[in-house]
Amino acid sequence: MNSKTIAYGILRAVAVLIGIILLLWFLYKIQSVLVYIAFASVISLMGRPLVLFLKRKLKFNNTLAVVATLFIVIGLFLSIFTLFVPIISEQGQLIGQINIEQVSDDLNRLNQEVSNYFKVKKLNLVELIKQTDLMQFFDLKTIPNMINSFLSGFGAVLIGLFSVLFISFFLLKDSQLLENSLLIFAKKEDENRFMTAFNKIKDLLSRYFVGLLLQIFILFVLYTILLLVFGVHNAIAVALIAAIFNLIPYIGPLFGGIFVLILATTSNLGLDFQDVILPKLSYILIGYLMIQLIDNFLNQPLIFGNSVKSHPLEIFLAILIFGLLFGIGGLIVAVPFYTAIKVIAKEFLSEYKIVKTLTKDL
Incomplete structure (x- = not known):
C-alpha cells in the first residue's frame, strides 16, 4: 500500500467524519421541524383508522375524510384545553385573594396534627418554604416578565400547531408520502x-x-x-x-x-x-x-x-x-x-x- 493510497484513505475518513458532524449539526438546528414531523406522524397514525372508516363506511372522498379527521382531532384538543380553564381561573382567583397569614396558620395547624397523629418530629413548613424562595412567585415585579414569556411562548405554540396540522393533512391525504420520502435512503x-x-x-x-x-x-x-x-x-x-x-x-x-x-x-x-x-x-x-x-x-x-x-x-x-x-x-x-x-x-x-x-x- 503506497503513501497515496494511505493519504486517500485518511482524507476519505476525515471527509466522512466531517460529513457526519455537519449532518448532526444540521439535525440539531432543525430539531423543531423534526418534532413537528414526529407529532404529525403520530396524528396521521392515530387518524388513519378514522380516515379509512369514513372512506369505506360513510363513502367520504379522501380529502373530505382527512379534513373531517383533522377537525375531530382539533375538537378533541380544544375540549381538553377547555377542561383546564376552570382550574386555571380558580387558581388565579385564589392567588389574588390569598391571605399569607391564614395559609401560614393552616399549614402550621395541619403540620401539628400530622406530627401528633403519626408521632413524628414537627417540621417548620413556613420556614422551609421561605428557604426555597417559593414566596418570590408572588412578587408583583415578576408579572411583566411572565406576561412577555407567555406571549412569546403562545406565538411559538401557534406556529407549531399550524405546522403540525399542515404536515398531518398531507400525511393523511397521501398515505404513501412518508414512505416515498424515506425510500430515497434505501438501496434499489x-x-x-x-x-x-x-x-x-x-x-x-x-x-x-x-x-x-x-x-x-x-x-x-x-x-x-x-x-x-x-x-x-x-x-x-x-x-x-x-x-x-x-x-x-x-x-x-x-x-x-x-x-x-x-x-x-x-x-x-x-x-x-x-x-x-x-x-x-x-x-x-x-x-x-x-x-x-x-x-x-x-x-x-x-x-x-x-x-x-x-x-x-x-x-x-x-x-x-x-x-x-x-x-x-x-x-x-x-x-x-x-x-x-x-x-x-x-x-x-x-x-x-x-x-x-x-x-x-x-
Missing part, C-alpha cells in the same frame, strides 16, 4: 423489503397509539368518578391530568397519584386532619390503587396485547433501557421505537437466531 434492491417493514411498522404503531388513546380515556372516566365521589375541586381537569401522566410508563401513575393526593389535601385545607383529611385521602388512595390494578391487569393486556406483538418482559426491559439512556422522553417513546427496531431487524437481519426468536410473533 432493498426497496421492497424497506416498504414491507415500513408498512408493518405503520400498522403496528397505528394500533398502538389508538390503544393508548383508549387507555387514557378509560382512566380519565374512572378517575373522574373517583374524584367526584369524594368532592375534589375541578375533578374533571384533575382526572384528565392524572390520566395523561399514565403516558409515562411505571413512574407516570406514581406522579399522577401524588398530584391527586396533593390537590385533594389543598381542597380541604383548614379542616380537621384526623377526622376529615386523612380518611378522605385514604379512600382516594385506595380507589386510585384499584383503578391502577384494573389498568395493569385488564386494560393493558386487552388493549396492548396484540398491538405491538411483544412479550411484557421485552416491553419492560425496553422501557427500562430507553429510560436510562434518554430519561423521561425515553420512557414515553420506548415502545414505538422498540417496535420499529424489531420490524426492521426481522426484515433485514432475519438470519440471526436472536432476531428470529424476538420477532417470531411479527
Whole structure:
C-alpha cells in the first residue's frame, strides 16, 4: 500500500467524519421541524383508522375524510384545553385573594396534627418554604416578565400547531408520502423489503397509539368518578391530568397519584386532619390503587396485547433501557421505537437466531 493510497484513505475518513458532524449539526438546528414531523406522524397514525372508516363506511372522498379527521382531532384538543380553564381561573382567583397569614396558620395547624397523629418530629413548613424562595412567585415585579414569556411562548405554540396540522393533512391525504420520502435512503434492491417493514411498522404503531388513546380515556372516566365521589375541586381537569401522566410508563401513575393526593389535601385545607383529611385521602388512595390494578391487569393486556406483538418482559426491559439512556422522553417513546427496531431487524437481519426468536410473533 503506497503513501497515496494511505493519504486517500485518511482524507476519505476525515471527509466522512466531517460529513457526519455537519449532518448532526444540521439535525440539531432543525430539531423543531423534526418534532413537528414526529407529532404529525403520530396524528396521521392515530387518524388513519378514522380516515379509512369514513372512506369505506360513510363513502367520504379522501380529502373530505382527512379534513373531517383533522377537525375531530382539533375538537378533541380544544375540549381538553377547555377542561383546564376552570382550574386555571380558580387558581388565579385564589392567588389574588390569598391571605399569607391564614395559609401560614393552616399549614402550621395541619403540620401539628400530622406530627401528633403519626408521632413524628414537627417540621417548620413556613420556614422551609421561605428557604426555597417559593414566596418570590408572588412578587408583583415578576408579572411583566411572565406576561412577555407567555406571549412569546403562545406565538411559538401557534406556529407549531399550524405546522403540525399542515404536515398531518398531507400525511393523511397521501398515505404513501412518508414512505416515498424515506425510500430515497434505501438501496434499489432493498426497496421492497424497506416498504414491507415500513408498512408493518405503520400498522403496528397505528394500533398502538389508538390503544393508548383508549387507555387514557378509560382512566380519565374512572378517575373522574373517583374524584367526584369524594368532592375534589375541578375533578374533571384533575382526572384528565392524572390520566395523561399514565403516558409515562411505571413512574407516570406514581406522579399522577401524588398530584391527586396533593390537590385533594389543598381542597380541604383548614379542616380537621384526623377526622376529615386523612380518611378522605385514604379512600382516594385506595380507589386510585384499584383503578391502577384494573389498568395493569385488564386494560393493558386487552388493549396492548396484540398491538405491538411483544412479550411484557421485552416491553419492560425496553422501557427500562430507553429510560436510562434518554430519561423521561425515553420512557414515553420506548415502545414505538422498540417496535420499529424489531420490524426492521426481522426484515433485514432475519438470519440471526436472536432476531428470529424476538420477532417470531411479527
